[in-house]
Amino acid sequence: MLDLLIQNGLIFDGLGSAPIRGDIGIQKGRIIAISPSLPNNAREVVDASGLWVTPGFIDIHTHYDLELEIAPGLSESVRHGVTSVVIGNCSLSVAVGKPQMLADIFQRVETLSHRLIEKWLKQSLSWHTPAEYLNHLQQLPLGPNVAPLFGHSALRAHVMGLERSLTVQPSKTELKTMQQIAADALDAGFFGISIDMFPWHRMSGEWRGCSIPSQHAKLGEYAMLANLCRQRDRVFQVTPNLQRLASFLDILRMGLGIGQRPLRLTVLSALDAVHDRKLWRIFSPLLFIWNRILRGNVRFQTLTEPFTIYSDGPVTPLFEEFSTGAQLNSCESRQERQKLWQSERFRRQFRQEWSNPWRKSFHRQLELMEIVRCPEVSWQGLSFAEIARQKQQDPVDFFIQALHHYDTDLGWVATGANDRLEPRLAMMQHPYILPGFTDAGAHVRNLGYYDGALSLLKQAVTTHFLSPETAIHRVTGEPAQWFRLDTGVLKIGAKADLVLLNPQALNQPISPQVEISDPVLDGELRRVKRGSDDIVQAVYINGIQAVHQGQVCEQLGREQLGTVLSPIL
Secondary structure, eight states, X not given: OEEEEEEEEEEOOSSSOOOEEEEEEEETTEEEEEESOOOSOEEEEEEOTTOEEEEOEEEOXXXXXXXXXXXXXXXXXXXXXXXXXXXXXXXXXXXXXXXXXXXXXXXXXXXXXXXXXXXHHHHOOOOOSHHHHHHHHHHSOOXXXXXXXXXXXXXXXXXXXXXXXXXXXXXHHHHHHHHHHHHHHHHHTOOEEEOOOOTTOBOOGGGTTSBOGXXXXXXXXXXXXXXXXXXXXXXXXXXXOTTOTHHHHHHHHHTOOTTSOOOEEEXXXXXXXXXXXXXXXXXXXXXXXXXXXXXXXXXXXXXXXXXEEEEETTBOGGGTTSHHHHHHHHOSSHHHHHHHHTOHHHHHHHHHHHHOOTTOSSOOOGGGEEEEEOSSGGXXXXXXXXXXXXXXXXXXXXXXXXXXXXXXXXXXXXXXXXXXXXXXXHHHTOTTEEEOOOXXXXXXXTOOOXXXXXXXXXXXXXXXXXXXXXXHHHTTHHHHHHHTOSOSOOXXXXXOOEEEEOGGGGSSXXXXXXXXXXXXXXXXXXXXXXXXXXXEEEEXXXXXXXXXXXXXXTTBTXXXXXXXXXXXX
């Protein structure tokens, strides 16, 4: 007898094949039969008439490493059909190192409160090796399956000590130790290694404001880690330094495939940036040269919707790229920020840095920055530039004044990339650009792109830029094959990770971000997505139902549904 029989659905295999109507039989978490008709002999029978049956979606870029320790169900992703997540991105993981040190590295990226961090520190178990960490993950009541990358920042701080990892280069002995631990991690089952060159990622704690450890390494250290991935054909994930263009050349050299096995390299990110409207056009010829002529194996990542970030006055990741903004983010109270603003020298430096056009990745155009929350209610819905005109003030002066006066009582929103449909569709259908980069679990107060796969499907249905089977392949079988995940397809013997979708409900716009008080995070505020309730009829992870008619099931986060995936060899 089958455990589960799904009948009469339109089945998409995740490989890009044309869909077929039929039944799927599931037993012990695996698909054991796919047929136009199967005997009605199962403990549970689900009628999927009128529904699409797809593989569970794969989110290839998340920062759930700490949230897994607090709320391992990851309900905000699962409710949108995500059944597998890649963690350990941007050099950030908790695979090795002391808990407080890891919390200091992570907190400013995930923007979890000190209270939640303390909760994790009190309940965190002690593991000493990457293999022990994988064993620890396997004991958690995981919601989705987890595919971990090994984070360079954690490794560097663990071997060198936090202070030295932020201030000096490793000795030969330390470099060899890093190499051995990283090799052991890959051999234990990590899918690859992530490094980070992007100066937006900064420390909290004693070293608050300093960029995280991975950003202090030199090319030789990065190349050593890249070679470990090359030798084992594992993923090497890297975020370039947009303020140091030579970092792109370093990454290009590491990704060459001429005369050697190509490095399985994924780079963040391919976006249509507001501050440079021609930049997105470089990705296609660059990737053609890199992969076809230089014989690389490179995949950029792109977001499937406009890159919109919400900010609480002067507390925002958008300020991390310049020094005075980083100082504001480092303050632990309104009083500290007020003290900075009271300095004429600080205000003058903030204005200079804000107006400096050199190598910025956020546009800083005040006419495109809208106030969404403020004690001055009449300002809501207007841009900073519009209000400055009404007041006949210089826009930057007014911006500084508003941040100073209202602090985090002032909420504003800005879109920095991917706001134009045509470039966004072009990148989402490019064979060397993977739809991903949701950052799920990161900057929880500022952004929430947990439904990235559904956003892609919505645009495919409404614009026809991809067929449904191709769009589904892009967020299931394709990333599974490239990352070497044992999931993402519907075939006999495959893991029973699947989603039942109402295709009629896909014919709607991309869902907006909303702010909720999340009971999973003890009432902390976070940005999330809703609007998938009509689309996602059911989600199954390893054959166990996690979502029913758009609602998260009780067992999610209480029982182990997902597993820690191992690379397909």
